[in-house]
Amino acid sequence: MLRSDHILATVEMIQKENLDVRAVTMGINLLDCRGGDVSETCRRVEEKIGTAAARFVATCERISRKYGIPVVNKRISVTPIAFVGAGFDRHGFVELALALDRAATAAGVDILGGFSAQVEKGMTATDREYIASIPEALARTTKLCASINIASSQKGINMDALALIGQTVKDLAEITREQNGFGAAKFVVFCNQPGDNPFMAGAIHGLEEADLVLNVGVSGPGVIARALDRLINTKGRENLGLDDIAEEIKQTTFRVTRCGELIGRKVSEELGIEFGVVDLSLAPTPTVGDSVGEILEILGVDVVGAPGSTAILAMLNDAVKKGGIFASKAVGGLSGAFIPVMEDEVLAAAVGSGALCLEKLEAMTCVCSVGLDMIPIPGSVDASTISAIIADEMALGMINNKTTAVRLIPVPGKEAGEVVSFGGLFGASPIMPVRNVGKSSRFIAWGGRMPAPIHSFKN
Amino acid sequence: MGKQMVMSVMSKDRPGIVSDITGVIYQLQGDLADLNQSVLCDYFTMILIATFEDSVTPEDVVAAFSHIPSETRLEVVVKEMKIPMAIAKAKRSPETYILTAQGKNKSGLVHQISLFCYQHGINILDLATTLSGDQYTMILQLDFSAVESVDDIRSSLTSCAENAGLTVVLQHEDIFKATSEITLF
Numbered sequence: 001m002l003r004s005d006h007i008l009a010t011v012e013m014i015q016k017e018n019l020d021v022r023a024v025t026m027g028i029n030l031l032d033c034r035g036g037d038v039s040e041t042c043r044r045v046e047e048k049i050g051t052a053a054a055r056f057v058a059t060c061e062r063i064s065r066k067y068g069i070p071v072v073n074k075r076i077s078v079t080p081i082a083f084v085g086a087g088f089d090r091h092g093f094v095e096l097a098l099a100l101d102r103a104a105t106a107a108g109v110d111i112l113g114g115f116s117a118q119v120e121k122g123m124t125a126t127d128r129e130y131i132a133s134i135p136e137a138l139a140r141t142t143k144l145c146a147s148i149n150i151a152s153s154q155k156g157i158n159m160d161a162l163a164l165i166g167q168t169v170k171d172l173a174e175i176t177r178e179q180n181g182f183g184a185a186k187f188v189v190f191c192n193q194p195g196d197n198p199f200m201a202g203a204i205h206g207l208e209e210a211d212l213v214l215n216v217g218v219s220g221p222g223v224i225a226r227a228l229d230r231l232i233n234t235k236g237r238e239n240l241g242l243d244d245i246a247e248e249i250k251q252t253t254f255r256v257t258r259c260g261e262l263i264g265r266k267v268s269e270e271l272g273i274e275f276g277v278v279d280l281s282l283a284p285t286p287t288v289g290d291s292v293g294e295i296l297e298i299l300g301v302d303v304v305g306a307p308g309s310t311a312i313l314a315m316l317n318d319a320v321k322k323g324g325i326f327a328s329k330a331v332g333g334l335s336g337a338f339i340p341v342m343e344d345e346v347l348a349a350a351v352g353s354g355a356l357c358l359e360k361l362e363a364m365t366c367v368c369s370v371g372l373d374m375i376p377i378p379g380s381v382d383a384s385t386i387s388a389i390i391a392d393e394m395a396l397g398m399i400n401n402k403t404t405a406v407r408l409i410p411v412p413g414k415e416a417g418e419v420v421s422f423g424g425l426f427g428a429s430p431i432m433p434v435r436n437v438g439k440s441s442r443f444i445a446w447g448g449r450m451p452a453p454i455h456s457f458k459n
Numbered sequence: 460m461g462k463q464m465v466m467s468v469m470s471k472d473r474p475g476i477v478s479d480i481t482g483v484i485y486q487l488q489g490d491l492a493d494l495n496q497s498v499l500c501d502y503f504t505m506i507l508i509a510t511f512e513d514s515v516t517p518e519d520v521v522a523a524f525s526h527i528p529s530e531t532r533l534e535v536v537v538k539e540m541k542i543p544m545a546i547a548k549a550k551r552s553p554e555t556y557i558l559t560a561q562g563k564n565k566s567g568l569v570h571q572i573s574l575f576c577y578q579h580g581i582n583i584l585d586l587a588t589t590l591s592g593d594q595y596t597m598i599l600q601l602d603f604s605a606v607e608s609v610d611d612i613r614s615s616l617t618s619c620a621e622n623a624g625l626t627v628v629l630q631h632e633d634i635f636k637a638t639s640e641i642t643l644f
Contacts, residue, residue, distance in 0.1 A: 004596075007559060007598055008596070010638045011559045068634070255638040259634060259638060262634065
C-alpha cells in the first residue's frame, strides 16, 4: 500500500521540480549494412535505421503521456561509422553522414550519434579519411553528432590522432563560421569512451552491444536543487551536516532514477528490444533552475570556481551514483555530473564574472564526468594549443581509469568575454579566456603514442 | 465452499478492538479472507470478508459482535455475498492512476472530484483526505480501465479543478511504486 506522504513527495517532484527523462537513446548496430560501394551501403544504413526506429518516437511519446513524465530527447546511436565504412575515402564518409542525417530525420529523432571512430592505439588509412571528412560531414548535416576515442587507460594516448584532432576542431569551427563555429559543438573527443552512453554528442552503439538496445539518460539537476532547498528550509542550515545533504541527494537520485528506469523499460517492452542501461548523469540544460552549478552554490560556494567547488562536486557525483545504482538493474554510460559550460547558466555566468577558469574546470573534471564540455574559447587559439588542452584532459582519464572528454568551440572572429549563443539545448556563454596560448606546439609535434600507465597492466 | 459474508464494523477506537472482532469470527469458525481498517479522529472502522459454515447466518454474526464491549454502541452490518468472490483473483486493474488534489478548504470539494470521476467512468478504489490548516489534500486511487484517452481526462480534469480552486496531479500508479518501493519489476 502506498503511503500518503510518499505519494505527496513524488507529486512534489513531478509538479514543482519538472522531473523528466532526459534522453531515451536507441542503439542500432550497422555492421551488417556494408554494401559493395558507398551508395549501396548508404541505402542499407537508411533502410536498417528506418525499420529499427519506425515506431520508436511514437512509442516514447505514448509511454510519456501514459505516465505523465516527459521524455525530452529521443535519439539514435549507431556503430562507430569508421567500422561501417572501412575502406571508404573522405567523400564516402560524407555520403554516409548525409545518409545518417536523412535516416534521423525520417525517424523523427532529435539527434543521431555515432559518426565516430576508435583510434586510441593506432589509426588505419580509413580512420584518417574519416577524420578528414568530419568538418564537411558535420557542416552539411543537422542531426548528426561525431565523437572519437583517442585514448584509454589500457592503450595510452594516440598523439598522432591528437594532433590531427586539434586541427579538426579548428576546421569544424571555421567551416561553420556563420553559426559561430557551431560545428565544433557536435564533436567530442574521448578517453575511455563508453559504448552505451545515451547522451550526446558522444553516444555510440559500441561493438560489444547487441543488434538493438535501448539506453536511458535520467537527469534532474533541477530536482536535486529543489530537494536540497526544501531540506535546508525545513530543517535549518545549522541543523544539517554534509552527510545529511549527501543522503538527501542519494534518496532524490533514487526516485529520479526509478522513473527513468520505469519509462525506459516500458518503451523497450513495447518495442520488443533489449533494455540496456540507465545512465545516472546529472545533465544540466540552459533552462533556469536546471543547473549543476546551482547545486554547488546551494551547497556553499558563493560562485562556481571558488575554492571548495571541486570537493562539493566530488560529493555530489558520488551521492548521485550511490542513489542511482541501487535504483536500477543496470547502470552504465557516463553516470556522473556533467559540467558543460554553455548548457548550464550558472556555470556560464561564473565564466562571465571571471570566477571560473579553464584550469579550475579541468580540476573539477577529475572528480566528475565527463570533461571540458561545451566551452567556447577565442577563435584565435591555435590548433596545437587545442590539442594540448585535449591531451591534459585525456591524461586525467587515462591515469584515473575514468571517461573524460573535450568539446571546445573556438569561436571564429571572437575573443574572450564576448557572448556566443547556439540556442536551444546548446545554450549560451561568454567566451572563456585561454592562458598560455601557443606554448605547447613542441609537445604536440612529437606525435607517436603516450604509453599506457603502469596500473593498466593487470593480467 | 461455505458462506461468504462481508461485515462492516464501526465503534469508538480502543486498544483490543481488532482482537475482539477477529476473535468473534474465530469462535464462529470463520475463515478471514481480507480486511481493511482505518481510524479517523478516534473512531475505528473495519470492513472484512470471511467464510463461515453454511449453518452460520448473518444474524448469528451480528449477535456475536453485540457482546464486544465498546464506549459507543458497536455498529455492525453483515451481508451474505450471494456471488462469492475468489479473493486472490480480485486483482487491481493495471490501469490504476493516482490523483492528488490540493487547495484551500471549502465544502463540496470531494463531491466535485468524485462527481467528475463518476461522469467519466472512473471508479474510485481508495480515497484519503487530510486537512492541514486551511489546505485540503485529497489522494485518490482510480481505476482507469474504462477510460479511452488519458489525455482527454487530463484536460477536462484540469479545467474542472481550476473551477474548484484545486491543483491536481494525475499520474500512473507505477510511478509511485517506482519511487517509493524497493521491488519494482
